[in-house]
Amino acid sequence: xxxxxxxxxxxxxxxxxxxxxxxxxxxxxxxxxxxxxxxxxxxxxxxxxxxxxxxxxxxxxxxxxxxxxxxxxxxxxxxxxxxxxxxxxxxxxxxxxxxxxxxxxxxxxxxxxxxxxxxxxxxxxxxxxxxxxxxxxxxxxxxxxxxxxxxxxxxxxxxxxxxxxxxxxxxxxxxxxxxxxxxxxxxxxxxxxxxxxxxxxxxxxxxxxxxxxxxxxxxxxxxxxxxxxxxxxxxxxxxxxxxxxxxxxxxxxxxxxxxxxxxxxxxxxxxxxxxxxxxxxxxxxxxxxxxxxxxxxxxxxxxxxxxxxxxxxxxxxxxxxxxxxxxxxxxxxxxxxxxxxxxxxxxxxxxxxxxxxxxxxxxxxxxxxxxxxxxxxxxxxxxxxxxxxxxxxxxxxxxxxxxxxxxxxxxxxxxxxxxxxxxxxxxxxxxxxxxxxxxxxxxxxxxxxxxxxxxxxxxxxxxxxxxxxxxxxxxxxxxxxxxxxxxxxxxxxxxxxxxxxxxxxxxxxxxxxxxxxxxxxxxxxxxxxxxxxxxxxxxxxxxxxxxxxxxxxxxxxxxxxxxxxxxxxxxxx
RNA sequence: GCCCCCGUAGCUCAGUGGAUAGAGCGCUGGCCUCCGGAGCCAGAAGCACAGGUUCGAGUCCUGUCGGGGGUACCA
Numbered sequence: 001x002x003x004x005x006x007x008x009x010x011x012x013x014x015x016x017x018x019x020x021x022x023x024x025x026x027x028x029x030x031x032x033x034x035x036x037x038x039x040x041x042x043x044x045x046x047x048x049x050x051x052x053x054x055x056x057x058x059x060x061x062x063x064x065x066x067x068x069x070x071x072x073x074x075x076x077x078x079x080x081x082x083x084x085x086x087x088x089x090x091x092x093x094x095x096x097x098x099x100x101x102x103x104x105x106x107x108x109x110x111x112x113x114x115x116x117x118x119x120x121x122x123x124x125x126x127x128x129x130x131x132x133x134x135x136x137x138x139x140x141x142x143x144x145x146x147x148x149x150x151x152x153x154x155x156x157x158x159x160x161x162x163x164x165x166x167x168x169x170x171x172x173x174x175x176x177x178x179x180x181x182x183x184x185x186x187x188x189x190x191x192x193x194x195x196x197x198x199x200x201x202x203x204x205x206x207x208x209x210x211x212x213x214x215x216x217x218x219x220x221x222x223x224x225x226x227x228x229x230x231x232x233x234x235x236x237x238x239x240x241x242x243x244x245x246x247x248x249x250x251x252x253x254x255x256x257x258x259x260x261x262x263x264x265x266x267x268x269x270x271x272x273x274x275x276x277x278x279x280x281x282x283x284x285x286x287x288x289x290x291x292x293x294x295x296x297x298x299x300x301x302x303x304x305x306x307x308x309x310x311x312x313x314x315x316x317x318x319x320x321x322x323x324x325x326x327x328x329x330x331x332x333x334x335x336x337x338x339x340x341x342x343x344x345x346x347x348x349x350x351x352x353x354x355x356x357x358x359x360x361x362x363x364x365x366x367x368x369x370x371x372x373x374x375x376x377x378x379x380x381x382x383x384x385x386x387x388x389x390x391x392x393x394x395x396x397x398x399x400x401x402x403x404x405x406x407x408x409x410x411x412x413x414x415x416x417x418x419x420x421x422x423x424x425x426x427x428x429x430x431x432x433x434x435x436x437x438x439x440x441x442x443x444x445x446x447x448x449x450x451x452x453x454x455x456x457x458x459x460x461x462x463x464x465x466x467x468x469x470x471x472x473x474x475x476x477x478x479x480x481x482x483x484x485x486x487x488x489x490x491x492x493x494x495x496x497x498x499x500x501x502x503x504x505x506x507x508x509x510x511x512x513x514x515x516x517x518x519x520x521x522x523x524x525x526x527x528x529x530x531x532x533x534x535x536x537x538x539x540x541x542x543x544x545x546x547x548x549x550x551x552x553x554x555x556x557x558x559x560x561x562x563x564x565x566x567x568x569x570x571x572x573x
Numbered sequence: 574g575c576c577c578c579c580g581u582a583g584c585u586c587a588g589u590g591g592a593u594a595g596a597g598c599g600c601u602g603g604c605c606u607c608c609g610g611a612g613c614c615a616g617a618a619g620c621a622c623a624g625g626u627u628c629g630a631g632u633c634c635u636g637u638c639g640g641g642g643g644u645a646c647c648a
Contacts, residue, residue, distance in 0.1 A: 039592075049591050055628065062628080086592050087629085132648070172648070284646095303646050314575070314644090321646040328648050353642050356577060382578055383642065389584095396584075429597090430586065433578055435641060437585065442598070451597060453611050461608075468608045504589070516587055519596070530613050551608085573611065 001113055001499045004078070005035035008046050008092055011073055018072040025068050028057040037497055044081070044091030045493055051088040062088025099489045100481040102496060106553045111560040114498050118506070119160030123343060126152040128350035129245065129252070130167040133237040134178050135203055137244045137411045139438060140352065140384040146427040146566070147381055148350040149250045150511040153564050158506045160346065164251065167335060169258040169328075170234050177201065178237075179230025183221075185210035186229065190219055209236050244411045248420040249566040258331050261338070267326060270334040270369070271304070271319065279307045279368040286316035306330075311364040332358065333365030340371055348509060349378045356380040379509050381432040388441045396437065418443045421567045425452040428565060429515040455522045456570055459562060461529050462555035463571040468535055469548050476548035483546040487528050492550075494524045495557045502564070518561045525554060 012033045019025040033050050051066035058065055066084035073082055080095035106113045128148020131141050148164070155162045169175075181201040187194035189210040196202060213221070213232055221228060245251065261267045274280045281287070282304050285297035301322035306329060308317050319330040339347050349359065359378045366373040386399040386409070414423055422443050429451070430436050443450070469475070498517065505513040533539065534547035562569040 034589075034591085036589080036591085039595095043592075047592085052591070052628070089592065169648070174648070297646090300646075305646095318646045323646080325646090327646065332648095353578065355643090355648075357643055358648085360576095380578075385641085387585095426585095434586075435579055439585065439598095442585075449598075449611070454597085457609090457611055460611085465608045472608095508589075512587085516596075519587095523596080526612060527614085529608085533608070535608050573609075 001116065001496070003116070003499050003503055004046060004094075004496060005500055007076070007078065008035045008048065009033040011076055011079070012048055012050060012069060012090065014074050015069045015072040018074075019068045022072065024072065025060075025065065026058055028054070037500070038091065043085065043089070044083070044093040046092045046094075048090040048092070049088070051084070051090065055088070066090050094493060096486075096489060099492050099496075100484060102492055103481055103484075103549060103553045106495075106556055107549070110556055111563065113556070114157065114502070114560045116158045116499055116502060118503060119155060119158040122160050122345040123163070124152075124155045124160040124346040124348065125163045125165055125339060125342075125344040126155065126348045126350065127165045127167055127339075128152075128348075129241075129250070131241065132169050132172070132174060133234045133241060134174050134201065135237070136205060137241050138409050139386055139411060139414055142248070142411045142414070142423065143381050143384050143427050143436060144350045144352055145245055145250045146248070146424050147379060147432055147511055148348070149566055150424075150428055150514065150564070151348055151350070151379065151505075151509065153566060154502055154505050154511055154514065155346070155348075157502050157564060163253045163344075165254045165256055166252040167256045167258065169331070170230075171259040171262070175230055175234065176226055178206075178233050179226030179228075182206050182209055182213070182229040182233045183224075183226055186213050186221065189214040190222070205240075206233070209233055212236075244415075247415050248411070248423055256335070256338075258335065261331055261334050266338065267331055267334045270337060270365075271326075271330060274306065274319075274333075274365070274368055277368060277370070279310065280319065281305055281307065284322075288315065306361070306365065306368075308361060308364050311367060313361070313364065317361055328358070329361055329365070332362050333369070336362050336366055336373075336376060337369060337371065340366070340375065345375060347376045349376060351378060351380050353380055353382045377509050379432050379511075382435040384427075384436045384438050387437045387439050389439075396439065399440065414440070419452075421456065422450070422452045424566050425455075425515060428512055429519075431510065431512050451519050451522075452567070453573065454526075455518050455558070456562065456567070457573060458522045458525045458529075459555060459558035459569045460571065460573045461525075462551045462558065465534050465548065465551045466555065467571075469544075472535065474535070474541075474544060474548065476545055476552050479545040479549035480542055481546055481549060483543050484550055485532070487532055488547070488550045491521075491524050491528055491554065494521055495554075498557070498561065514561070514564050518565060521557070521561060525558075 013030055016025060016030050020027055031050070031053065033048060035046050035048050038044050038047050051062040051069060054065050055062045063084060066088045069090055070082050070084050078095055078098045079092050081093035082090065084090050126148050129137070129141060129145045131137065137145070152162050152164050177197065177199060178201055180197045184194045184196045184200065185206045189207070209232065271280065282302045284300045284302050285294050286305050287307070288309060289297070303318045303322045304320035305316045306319045309315065317329050318327050320326050336347070351359065363373045363376065366376070387396045388399055389395070390397045417440065426438065426443050427436070501513055501517040505511050532547060534544055534551055559569045
């Protein structure tokens with residue numbers, strides 16, 4: 001579909017050029033022309049405030065500038081009326097005839113009508129979730145998953161060729177600990193009095209794994225070290241994680257293992273290159289360390305440092321520890337180098353706030369390698385706090401998250417209590433930068449009255465009408481769309497904003513915008529459903545036919561917006 | 574201490590520097606013999622504080638206060 005703000009902006013641009021050529025406006029450089037959907041009745045459909053911004057360079061009053069622009073505005077089939085108003089706004093009204101034509105176009109093209117070509121020929125990658133396989137997916141991780149998956153859907157709608165990737169590390173100390181923890185549980189399952197290692201994983205899921213392992217293997221592994229346990233736990237955990245995510249419609253195209261970069265040596269190649277470029281050095285403490293820091297580091301073996309201070313960091317960072325094992329910094333840089341080399345134009349990285357600072361070091365690393373980091377975009381989502389209402393005080397209180405034995409801590413438990421659609425919507429309907437209070441009870445208890453079903457019900461209603469029409473042997477073929485009223489067209493107008501919403505969400509990496517748009521779209525629809533009956537006594541057949549056509553288009557529109565959010569579009573509720 | 578995020582209605586949250594700051598929940602009052610009422614209509618209620626930039630600030634800058642996260646030779 002065409003983006004209406006862009007089309008309007010082009011008209012304004014031509015009008016200014018034409019006014020300048022005619023001497024109605026002085027010469028000046030034409031700035032970017034902002035076009036916004038009108039905010040209220042009587043202000044047309046789209047507004048342009050550019051005249052106010054031009055007042056200075058044109059040395060004229062905003063209203064006079066607006067008048068000149070309107071005077072020189074070229075004709076366009078989608079605009080029926082233009083006026084200047086207020087302090088200097090130019091208000092455009094969409095043509096009714098054109099709007100009605102869009103109904104046919106939507107039905108002919110289907111959901112593809114709402115696709116853009118801004119990403120055509122470009123590859124995009126979204127990396128999200130990326131949890132190491134040491135425990136089940138938590139509510140907090142789900143947020144990043146939903147944001148990432150929705151971002152991917154929006155990029156696809158914008159025309160990008162999208163890959164969803166999951167980056168994981170199964171080689172670190174955490175995984176060793178997981179193996180050791182499972183071994184302890186395994187020995188316990190066999191009746192031995194074996195304590196968990198210090199700092200081990202206390203999650204009850206390891207008890208289940210251990211029982212399973214004991215059933216399968218008997219006591220064959222009593223003398224094994226942590227490795228087979230780690231491998232068993234890892235395989236089980238990944239299966240679990242993938243199942244959990246699949247429940248809410250999240251899948252990945254590629255799982256990228258950090259370890260593969262150790263095996264192919266690319267990590268060491270990056271280190272060498274950083275060294276050649278003068279960004280690495282070996283020392284016991286960083287180059288600008290204070291005396292205090294130096295004293296602390298006195299008895300350490302040297303480590304390899306990354307000179308991030310060259311890029312404005314407050315201190316240099318360790319890349320390779322004194323024991324020869326890299327910290328996460330080096331693999332992260334190597335990973336992003338790898339991404340760039342795979343030829344993505346856009347790489348979106350969804351991170352939780354607890355990892356949020358790390359991307360800066362990665363960016364410095366990419367720059368240090370002489371590569372262009374501008375294709376990398378980070379969405380940092382703030383933490384999720386599961387809350388519920390205290391029955392005594394009425395206050396919202398936090399439900400403590402614990403991977404050990406929290407009540408509401410895993411995605412699985414949440415799915416059990418609510419529904420995938422409810423989880424997706426509520427997680428999505430917040431700006432990523434906003435701290436999320438996820439009120440479990442609200443999503444559960446009030447589910448009959450929440451926006452999730454409000455939006456889906458719009459689709460259900462369209463389906464209901466179609467079903468009823470079919471039962472009565474009525475069809476919308478050959479409908480005379482001109483019989484529709486302003487009310488229906490107001491909805492179509494709102495539906496046409498979907499392209500702008502997708503564009504903005506993609507350009508600004510803010511997938512939550514689609515969730516709010518969907519709610520607005522539904523609230524434009526439901527009053528019409530109430531007022532504009534398609535079927536019923538006293539409604540002329542040609543009017544019925546036209547209205548059926550309208551609801552047909554509306555059904556496609558809601559299907560599309562629900563798809564974009566990864567939600568189901570039920571036909572009945 | 575320093576860095577990042579947040580502070581908008583009773584609650585949960587929207588709000589690309591533009592016209593009269595929006596929605597959901599909750600609350601109050603109306604509307605159903607209707608294509609499924611999981612709906613519609615109406616009402617009360619708000620930009621943490623202080624400066625600054627701008628023709629115009631919830632939005633940008635500085636500071637203060639409050640909340641969250643980070644600040645490891647953990648990931």
